[in-house]
Amino acid sequence: MRMTVLASGSKGNSTVIASSRTRVLVDAGLSCRELLKRMAQVNEDPAQLDAILITHEHQDHVAGLSVLARRLGIPVFFTEPTHRAWVRMLTPRTTMTYAQWLDRVQQEKLARAERVPHDYQGAAEVIVGTLPTPPQDPEILSTLCAEAAEEEDLTPAPKADPTDLPAVEYFQSGSNFSIGDITITPFTIPHDAADPCGFVFEAEGIRMALATDLGYMPPNVKAALKRIDVLLLESNHDLEMLKDGPYPWSVKQRVLSRVGHLSNDATAEFLARDYDGGAAYIVLGHLSEANNAPELALLAAEQAIGGRMTLLGNRVLLAQQSAPLGSICL
Numbered sequence: 001m002r003m004t005v006l007a008s009g010s011k012g013n014s015t016v017i018a019s020s021r022t023r024v025l026v027d028a029g030l031s032c033r034e035l036l037k038r039m040a041q042v043n044e045d046p047a048q049l050d051a052i053l054i055t056h057e058h059q060d061h062v063a064g065l066s067v068l069a070r071r072l073g074i075p076v077f078f079t080e081p082t083h084r085a086w087v088r089m090l091t092p093r094t095t096m097t098y099a100q101w102l103d104r105v106q107q108e109k110l111a112r113a114e115r116v117p118h119d120y121q122g123a124a125e126v127i128v129g130t131l132p133t134p135p136q137d138p139e140i141l142s143t144l145c146a147e148a149a150e151e152e153d154l155t156p157a158p159k160a161d162p163t164d165l166p167a168v169e170y171f172q173s174g175s176n177f178s179i180g181d182i183t184i185t186p187f188t189i190p191h192d193a194a195d196p197c198g199f200v201f202e203a204e205g206i207r208m209a210l211a212t213d214l215g216y217m218p219p220n221v222k223a224a225l226k227r228i229d230v231l232l233l234e235s236n237h238d239l240e241m242l243k244d245g246p247y248p249w250s251v252k253q254r255v256l257s258r259v260g261h262l263s264n265d266a267t268a269e270f271l272a273r274d275y276d277g278g279a280a281y282i283v284l285g286h287l288s289e290a291n292n293a294p295e296l297a298l299l300a301a302e303q304a305i306g307g308r309m310t311l312l313g314n315r316v317l318l319a320q321q322s323a324p325l326g327s328i329c330l
Contacts (some may be wrong), residue, residue: 001206003230003328006030006038008212008285009321012060015210015232016044019203022180025052025068026199026210029060032067038324046072051169051179053077056193056213057086066090066162075167077179079186083168085194090162173197187224189214192259200224206330208232212286215258216266222274230328232319233270235284235301236261237291245291261286264297268304275305277314281328285319294318 004016012029016039023044028035039046051074055061065086069076078086171177173188173195185200191213198211198221209225212234225231242252242263255261267284282305284297301316319325 001201001203001208001230001330003208003232003283004042004044005232005283005285005319005325006035006042006044007321007324008232008287008319010060010286010288010290011321012063013212013286014038016049017182017201017208017210018044019180019182022182022203023049024179024182024184024201025049027055027061028052028065028068029063032064032071035064035068042324042327044327049074051075051077053179053184053199054082054086055189055198055210056191056196057082057089058193058213059089061213062086066165069165073166075169076165077169077171079173079195079197080170081195082193082197083170087163185224187220189221190216190218190259192254192257198224200228206230214262215260216262217270217274222270226276226278228279229330230281230283231279232283232285233267234262234286235264235267235292235297236286237263237288238293238296239263239265241293241296242288242291247290255288255291261288264292264300267297268300271301271304277305279314280330281315281317283317283319283325283328287318287321289321 002016002018004018006014006016007030008015012034013027014029014035015026017024017026025035030038036046046068049072052065052069054065054076065076171184171186173186176183176185178184181203183202185202186197187200189196189198189211193213196213198209198214200207200209202208206229207227208230209228210232211221211225212232214221214234225233237255242255245252247255256263271282282301284301287294287297298316298318305314305316317325317328
């Protein structure tokens with residue numbers, strides 16, 4: 001199996017999970033162009049992708065989803081609540097006050113009045129809201145038809161539906177499913193989204209897991225991350241940097257909450273107390289550019305596992321926002 005992190009961070013996330021026969025893209029949080037560019041940098045052929053798998057509907061995980069899925073013609077796998085939330089996000093409802101509605105109606109009436117010709121059969125005025133008798137003069141009729149055709153040509157073509165996808169497949173958290181020869185186990189994570197999930201991928205006796213965007217480590221996540229060979233785990237922020245950083249207090253509260261993001265300390269605590277030590281590689285991901293430093297995240301994780309003799313074989317890597325991480329192959 002192979003894990004290739006194309007991007008990880010607050011501005012966009014995407015990872016390729018591949019077996020010898022199947023390739024799945026987990027999240028599409030960059031533009032289609034940027035995703036294709038990064039795949040080319042690490043020799044991943046986008047034409048070989050079998051599906052896109054979505055963890056949750058936040059923009060840094062779905063920014064390029066529609067365009068990429070349509071371009072490649074591949075299905076997208078969501079939970080049903082995540083798909084509904086994504087559709088609502090791309091098709092927001094517009095509201096207006098009663099006064100705004102009246103003003104809009106009046107403007108539409110005036111616009112219709114200006115489009116009606118005044119120079120046939122000596123008419124002095126046109127009453128808004130009524131249909132005038134069609135002119136009988138063939139020359140006037142010809143002019144009106146030409147103007148109508150010209151106006152129709154100028155009407156902009158309707159935009160493509162941003163929620164249109166080649167195919168949509170639903171899965172449920174806690175229930176295994178397969179894409180090709182990869183068995184996928186989704187598990188619920190605590191985050192402020194409709195139905196966020198992490199994943200365990202298994203093929204050919206190798207198990208890889210992805211767990212980012214979670215405010216804390218609940219028992220179900222700890223259980224899911226047992227016997228993992230490659231683990232992509234969130235280490236989002238340094239607590240002191242976040243508290244002293246540029247974010248508004250409301251955003252800081254969200255990040256620190258139990259549906260926010262894991263701090264370096266929380267990740268280190270999991271690695272020191274609950275992690276079983278089975279992974280050959282631990283990849284630290286979703287690092288905040290404003291509230292973390294790679295050196296701090298790496299130091300906290302290495303110190304957490306460094307004192308346990310059974311874990312000395314672990315290699316800790318850092319996923320970046322700005323560039324893809326080289327493929328991890330087992």
